[in-house]
Amino acid sequence: MSVPSGGYAWWYVDGVSDDGQHGITVIAFLGSVFSPYYAWSRHRDPIDHSAVNVVLYGRPKAWAMTERRRGSVSRDATTLSIGPSALHWDGTVLTIRVEEVTTPLPSRLSGSIRVRPSGITPGPFTLDAEGRHRWWPLAPASRIEVAFDRPSLRWNGHAYFDTNDGDVPLEDSFRSWTWSRSTLTHGAAILYDVLRRDGSRQDLSLRFAPDGTPQPIDPPVPAALPPTLWRLQRATRSDDGRAAMLRRFEDAPFYSRSLLAARICGEAVQPVHEALDLDRFRNPLVRAMLPFRMPRDLR
Template sequence: MSDDGQHGLTVIAFLGSVFSPYYAWSGRGDPINHSAMNVVLYGRPKAWAMTERSRRHVDRTATSLAIGPSSLDWDGTTLTIRIDEVTTPLPSRLSGTIRVRPGGFTPAPFTLDAERRHRWWPLAPSSRVEVAFGRPGLRWSGHAYFDTNDGDVPLEDSFRSWTWSRATLRHGAAILYDVARRDGSRQELSLRFDPDGTPRPIEPPVPAALPRTLWRLERATRSDDGQASVLRRFEDAPFYSRSLLSARICGEAVEPVHESLDLDRLTHPLVRFMLPFRMPRPHG
């Protein structure tokens, strides 16, 4: 999010896109053959891009990743993301450079399921970001978050749903991660991170209800006083939502970025049929 609160940005590099209908229909035999760079701008202007690409359009080294014409490069202090994509559903050019500067790194990933088949690593919970886009013309700087996820089986095999939120604190960040597993058990992670990335578990805040989305997706969060509200709607899909909230975490008034995911909805045949309209895959 920008320091003035007017702009937001999400970038996700997928190797084996977990939301890809093409990957699901293929039987998930080759994850690299279903890669994509998802880029979303919030505020004004808005933009969405997520073109899936085959293995021959992916190039990886220990410090870089290229998916089609977009790339990520790590030089030891800064992650430089170069974007060159086409938006959907209305095509227009989306190009620019994003620089993420981590304040520090967390020591290890967390496992989300009892079988340890899914791993989440909030690598740099407190980072700074500089955004410079030429198309559309846009420049800003703000606070950022950088993580990685990997798994050995499809998400829907292990989970029914989850809610997640990340809030910037005066010193560091807080992340709340509530996971409903497929076997009926739950995992509730409530974490505070120092600016250098050191994690400090905290007592889970009180559950706080949120209104359903436009697609009637259930969602909830946590707050010190059990109160939270939706400030802005970023994404509203049949199976997923991303929002900006107002809440109280670790004794501070904060504006967390919040997401809810319903895996049963994701796997519904009608939803799978709808997804290619937002996630095109060119031939070749």
């Protein structure tokens, strides 16, 4: 995948343990879309602003996201390496090797994640009218195996794997979005409501069979959610217009990730939900706060 100047690409995995006690998110960025250094850069070289973001939820908790320069990035048809961490796809399993240092308190984060899709979807969706942003929910219904040495952690669960790429910064094209993915008895459901910069919308309600075959569904009823600790407004959808918060994963001035309880496609599910406010992200004060969580390796 080529990434144009000023553009981006990322590979995203999230997983929740079968007992609901643990969660993980891994995002490998080329052209880190939330990087203040990339936003401030005059050269707009995406490969010079790459990172692997790893977050552990539950106990123990951990956060790592060190931005790295072009010389620390290598990739081919099956492998992407960013610094000491790497993602490898062998045709059936995505293996992620993590070797990072946590922030703000430094400690080693070392382990492996294996994502086993039950099926691969046929192709990407365009999120904007101009076709500059593409989202491909590659494997909405997957299994995940987490094995960390530092900290000591082992669990299995359900997972989701997608990729996004774009030609211009997200904040140029979008004002906000909400997204959720739910594991169903057979397959998965994704709800994706996008508010574009021009005021138009792209609302996707999709069900995926275990083999990855997509099927549009009628959009469920809007369901209110309480604002975050940062007073970020958010909402979701459900069959009966109701949803409840189970766990807060991330709470930032412009972004939240949570675990919900809702009813989707006639099933009681626990969606992983995110809300993103790109108007807030554009605020210079918010961007000035980000290096605290996202150090940059200048080597």
